[in-house]
Amino acid sequence: MNTTKSANTKRLYVGNLDESINEYAIIQLFKPFGKITFIEVMVHWTGEKKGRPRGYCFLEFETKEQALAAISKLHGKTIKGRSLVVSFAHMTPEQDEAKKRGQASHNKPTTLSLLKGQKLKNSR
Numbered sequence: 001m002n003t004t005k006s007a008n009t010k011r012l013y014v015g016n017l018d019e020s021i022n023e024y025a026i027i028q029l030f031k032p033f034g035k036i037t038f039i040e041v042m043v044h045w046t047g048e049k050k051g052r053p054r055g056y057c058f059l060e061f062e063t064k065e066q067a068l069a070a071i072s073k074l075h076g077k078t079i080k081g082r083s084l085v086v087s088f089a090h091m092t093p094e095q096d097e098a099k100k101r102g103q104a105s106h107n108k109p110t111t112l113s114l115l116k117g118q119k120l121k122n123s124r
Contacts, residue, residue, distance in 0.1 A: 009064040011038070012071065013089040015056040018080035026057055033073065034066025058089050 023041045038060035044050050061067045075086040
């Protein structure tokens with residue numbers, strides 16, 4: 001049995017997102033299904049789209065049942081003219097270990113952390 005895959009049954013991939021959908025909107029969409037313990041919205045890091053969403057994210061619920069409920073209700077749901085893709089995310093063993101240690105495997109900030117940092121900078 002592949003224990004890595006079974007250990008990741010609370011982590012979801014959410015794809016085909018309109019680029020205008022931000023982290024807050026994603027949280028609002030998924031929070032009715034349970035407690036979200038992790039979210040990472042993928043953004044462009046270079047080029048003319050730098051800083052803008054790439055159209056997908058990863059999020060994790062507290063329980064497998066919450067994740068399953070979100071998949072069953074939101075997969076295929078049309079948001080801003082796009083049909084959402086919601087499925088279990090598949091992480092490599094290295095990514096899973098880094099997450100358990102509280103480290104992002106690529107050390108890139110989330111939208112939320114960037115906004116918090118900007119607010120702190122502006123308040124000085």
